[in-house]
Amino acid sequence: xxxxxxxxxxxxxxxxxxxxxxxxxxxxxxxxxxxxxxxxxxxxxxxxxxxxxxxxxxxxxxxxxxxxxxxxxxxxxxxxxxxxxxxxxxxxxxxxxxxxxxxxxxxxxxxxxxxxxxxxxxxxxxxxxxxxxxxxxxxxxxxxxxxxxxxxxxxxxxxxxxxxxxxxxxxxxxxxxxxxxxxxxxxxxxxxxxxxxxxxxxxxxxxxxxxxxxxxxxxxxxxxxxxxxxxxxxxxxxxxxxxxxxxxxxxxxxxxxxxxxxxxxxxxxxxxxxxxxxxxxxxxxxxxxxxxxxxxxxxxxxxxxxxxxxxxxxxxxxxxxxxxxxxxxxxxxxxxxxxxxxxxxxxxxxxxxxxxxxxxxxxxxxxxxxxxxxxxxxxxxxxxxxxxxxxxxxxxxxxxxxxxxxxxxxxxxxxxxxxxxxxxxxxxxxxxxxxxxxxxxxxxxxxxxxxxxxxxxxxxxxxxxxxxxxxxxxxxxxxxxxxxxxxxxxxxxxxxxxxxxxxxxxxxxxxxxxxxxxxxxxxxxxxxxxxxxxxxxxxxxxxxxxxxxxxx
Numbered sequence: 001x002x003x004x005x006x007x008x009x010x011x012x013x014x015x016x017x018x019x020x021x022x023x024x025x026x027x028x029x030x031x032x033x034x035x036x037x038x039x040x041x042x043x044x045x046x047x048x049x050x051x052x053x054x055x056x057x058x059x060x061x062x063x064x065x066x067x068x069x070x071x072x073x074x075x076x077x078x079x080x081x082x083x084x085x086x087x088x089x090x091x092x093x094x095x096x097x098x099x100x101x102x103x104x105x106x107x108x109x110x111x112x113x114x115x116x117x118x119x120x121x122x123x124x125x126x127x128x129x130x131x132x133x134x135x136x137x138x139x140x141x142x143x144x145x146x147x148x149x150x151x152x153x154x155x156x157x158x159x160x161x162x163x164x165x166x167x168x169x170x171x172x173x174x175x176x177x178x179x180x181x182x183x184x185x186x187x188x189x190x191x192x193x194x195x196x197x198x199x200x201x202x203x204x205x206x207x208x209x210x211x212x213x214x215x216x217x218x219x220x221x222x223x224x225x226x227x228x229x230x231x232x233x234x235x236x237x238x239x240x241x242x243x244x245x246x247x248x249x250x251x252x253x254x255x256x257x258x259x260x261x262x263x264x265x266x267x268x269x270x271x272x273x274x275x276x277x278x279x280x281x282x283x284x285x286x287x288x289x290x291x292x293x294x295x296x297x298x299x300x301x302x303x304x305x306x307x308x309x310x311x312x313x314x315x316x317x318x319x320x321x322x323x324x325x326x327x328x329x330x331x332x333x334x335x336x337x338x339x340x341x342x343x344x345x346x347x348x349x350x351x352x353x354x355x356x357x358x359x360x361x362x363x364x365x366x367x368x369x370x371x372x373x374x375x376x377x378x379x380x381x382x383x384x385x386x387x388x389x390x391x392x393x394x395x396x397x398x399x400x401x402x403x404x405x406x407x408x409x410x411x412x413x414x415x416x417x418x419x420x421x422x423x424x425x426x427x428x429x430x431x432x433x434x435x436x437x438x439x440x441x442x443x444x445x446x447x448x449x450x451x452x453x454x455x456x457x458x459x460x461x462x463x464x465x466x467x468x469x470x471x472x473x474x475x476x477x478x479x480x481x482x483x484x485x486x487x488x489x490x491x492x493x494x495x496x497x498x499x500x501x502x503x504x505x506x507x508x509x510x511x512x513x514x515x516x517x518x519x520x521x522x523x524x525x526x527x528x529x530x531x532x533x534x535x536x537x538x539x540x541x542x543x544x545x546x547x548x549x550x551x552x
Contacts, residue, residue: 014074015083018042018056021112026083029073036069042088049314050106052299055091058084063284066091066291089113092295093210095231095303097200102318104193111140111196114203119162123208124243127165131176133199134160135183140195145185155180191329207243211235212292214285216264216278227278229292231300234266236276249276251300257293259286405547412544419534419541426534433527440520447513 013028016038025045029038035056043051056067060077067086068076078084090113094100101107115137117123118130125133137160142150155177166176187195203209211228218225226237228245234254235245249266256267264286266276280286307315 016073017083017085018088019085020046020088021109021116031074032072034070034072035067035076038073038086039067039069046088046105046109048103048105048109050101050103053090053092053094053106054088054109056086057089057091058086063282065284065288091292092299093204093231094299097204098197100303101197101200102314104321107193107196107200111199114200114209118203119159121162121164123203123206125162125203125206127168129202129206130161130165131179132183133202134180135187136195136199136202138180138184139187139190140192140199143192144188145181150181152177189333191325193325211242213237213242214280214289215239216280218278225278227289229289229296231296234293247276251297254297257290259283259290262286264289408544412541416541419538422534423538426531429527430531433524437520437524440516443516451510451513 012031014031016027016029018025018027025042027038027041027045029041039051039054039056042056043049043054048054057064058067058078059065060079065077067073067078073084090110093110097107097110101110114123115133118125118133138155138158139145141158142154152174156173160180161176190198209230211230214227214229216225216227224239225246226239226242228235228237228242233248233250234257235249236247237245249268253269254266255269255271256265258265258267261283262279262281262285264278264280268275280289
């Protein structure tokens with residue numbers, strides 16, 4: 001067989017891109033594949049067994065449509081692109097997520113899709129509920145809260161709250177993170193699948209959960225109503241209120257649903273009840289509504305029947321898996337608890353070791369201080385002993401000094417008495433010397449006066465002698481140059497004799513006065529020296545008396 005023949009036998013393929021909520025996959029599909037063939041391939045790749053909740057959605061001409069399982073992929077009105085893009089999404093929602101979602105992958109896909117719908121505001125959620133749901137989403141992503149690891153700002157890059165809530169409250173990102181972290185810290189010990197299930201259990205109670213809305217009208221001209229299809233039935237809403245339906249048809253109360261062109265008819269089970277008719281904008285919308293109604297009705301009826309063997313096996317496996325995971329989680333929790341206890345014990349031991357080391361260090365320091373204190377005390381004791389000896393010696397010396405001072409005091413008293421007597425004598429001598437000094441001063445004054453008088457008398461005598469000489473020798477007075485030398489000499493000798501006699505008396509008197517003055521000065525000097533000696537002795541006695549008083 002030629003290579004060309006082999007090429008002809010190889011089936012033709014086309015590429016598709018499957019987009020899940022958190023991943024993308026590409027497959028090569030045969031040209032003859034139906035929608036179910038592609039859907040089963042994707043489910044096998046994901047390991048998904050609960051396939052009845054999901055479908056492949058694509059967008060054509062601005063309208064979202066689900067791929068039909070019983071028709072060829074290429075025969076359907078799909079986008080002309082390469083690869084062809086399909087979104088793998090939940091098409092039908094369970095009534096009770098905890099009972100119906102058996103596989104972990106199913107639960108995880110529902111969690112991601114519902115979370116995206118809440119963040120995109122396709123499902124309305126109150127601000128308080130969004131914070132709680134965000135805390136479960138954080139628990140599912142990050143595990144248990146650890147303040148040492150999950151520091152402030154660790155949620156900065158996560159989208160956890162709808163933009164409507166962020167705009168409604170003027171809070172910073174740090175404040176929102178603090179509110180979410182407060183709830184997140186309380187979910188300690190919850191595994192990822194449990195956190196996701198808790199998220200879905202809260203979300204399934206929201207009014208817009210699992211509802212597909214379509215604009216409809218009661219007549220052909222006006223679109224003033226919304227038709228909602230969910231797991232429980234069909235609901236009619238006003239255009240501005242998607243929370244509270246004006247009218248509802250449960251699946252158990254619907255007998256038939258049919259459409260003709262743009263008109264769709266809902267016939268209740270009760271034949272007496274009014275048949276509800278409405279109009280949609282396009283025929284495709286009616287087909288899509290009917291498709292969703294059939295799928296939800298089938299699931300509604302299946303839930304109320306006995307489970308098939310496949311479902312029973314899946315539930316049994318799910319129970320076993322949950323039991324195994326529970327045991328595993330318990331084991332991990334015990335190990336974690338033991339590890340935490342071991343870490344706490346280690347920290348306690350380290351703290352105790354540090355405390356003991358600190359106490360040992362303090363004890364060593366106290367011992368060193370005690371040794372230093374002991375050495376200091378020994379040194380002080382030695383010094384005190386030496387001081388005691390010195391004090392004893394000083395005491396003995398003081399006693400000897402006291403005895404000496406007592407003797408000295410006795411002597412001092414006698415000396416003091418003698419000194420006082422000497423002082424009195426000195427005072428008497430001083431008085432006498434003062435009197436003598438006054439008397440001598442008076443005598444000196446008299447002598448000076450007598451000397452003055454004698455000199456005055458001498459002057460007068462010389463004058464008188466000169467006058468007499470002039471009277472006796474007038475010619476000599478007039479013509480003294482004519483006198484002979486003998487005559488002048490004789491006359492001069494006579495006068496000289498008289499003058500000499502007078503001078504001798506004056507000299508003698510002056511000599512006596514000078515001698516008495518010198519005697520007086522000598523006595524005064526001796527007396528002053530004696531006074532100084534007496535003062536020195538008195539001062540020394542006073543000092544000894546003061547010192548003896550201090551010693552006493």
